[in-house]
Amino acid sequence: xxxxxxxxxxxxxxxxxIGNATVEVEGPAADAETWFEALREDFLPEVNTTTVxxxxxxxxxxxxxxxxxxxxxxxxxxxxxxxxxxxxxKIAGDIIKRDRAxxxxxxxxxxxxxxxxxxxEVESRAQDAKIGLxxxxxxxxxxxxxxxxLDVVDQRDGSDAYHLTRSGEEYxxxxxxxxxxxx
Numbered sequence: 001x002x003x004x005x006x007x008x009x010x011x012x013x014x015x016x017x018i019g020n021a022t023v024e025v026e027g028p029a030a031d032a033e034t035w036f037e038a039l040r041e042d043f044l045p046e047v048n049t050t051t052v053x054x055x056x057x058x059x060x061x062x063x064x065x066x067x068x069x070x071x072x073x074x075x076x077x078x079x080x081x082x083x084x085x086x087x088x089x090k091i092a093g094d095i096i097k098r099d100r101a102x103x104x105x106x107x108x109x110x111x112x113x114x115x116x117x118x119x120x121e122v123e124s125r126a127q128d129a130k131i132g133l134x135x136x137x138x139x140x141x142x143x144x145x146x147x148x149x150l151d152v153v154d155q156r157d158g159s160d161a162y163h164l165t166r167s168g169e170e171y172x173x174x175x176x177x178x179x180x181x182x183x
Contacts, residue, residue, distance in 0.1 A: 082111065085129040092176045097134035099176055102144050102164075104131065106172040109164055116153050116161040144168065 013026040083091075085107045092103055101119075104126045108117045112125075119138040126133050134140050141162055144150040149168030154161035164172070173180075 085111075085125065085131070088177060089129065089131050091179050093179065095176055097132070098140040098143055100126065100131055101133055101137050101140040102149060102168065103172060103176055104129070104133075105141070105150070105162060106164055106169070116156075116163045118156055118159040118161050120157070120159060 010028065011026070012028070085104065088103060088107060089100070092099070095103070101122050104122045105117050108114045108121060108125055114121070119141055122141070123133060123137050138159070141150060141160070145152060145162070149165055149171055150162045151165055152160045153163045
């Protein structure tokens with residue numbers, strides 16, 4: 001029949017947003033997967049391909065290919081994932097080095113479940129995430145204490161251990177990561 005030749009047997013819509021980058025592909029399943037993989041390699045190298053494969057294998061709930069339910073299942077699979085430290089850093093944009101140290105400390109405290117953190121732990125985690133910090137991270141964190149964003153709560157291995165204050169949490173979430181709602 002003419003209808004079966006005009007419409008592909010299996011239609012697929014992929015939509016992935018990470019930070020400021022979005023990749024969206026729609027079309028025949030085999031072609032969409034190929035296009036998506038090429039775009040993912042160029043623009044979204046940290047995307048977990050297992051998640052993409054799982055989402056791609058799910059049939060579309062919308063036979064006409066409209067944006068309603070087809071996009072919600074793939075967006076849900078992305079939003080269920082925790083963001084990485086480099087993703088938060090990209091969302092924060094061009095921030096000063098002192099705020100980078102605060103962002104890394106916030107990430108350690110709220111996403112890696114550390115009750116407190118030291119400057120050495122901030123340096124180590126920032127290095128793992130390829131985030132450049134200032135030459136003197138201890139001084140940067142001490143400035144955050146002076147500004148009321150951190151408290152010194154303990155001594156560990158000869159270094160101060162810090163904990164974010166409520167104003168520090170608000171500063172990170174509302175000022176540094178203000179673009180989080182848009183991504």
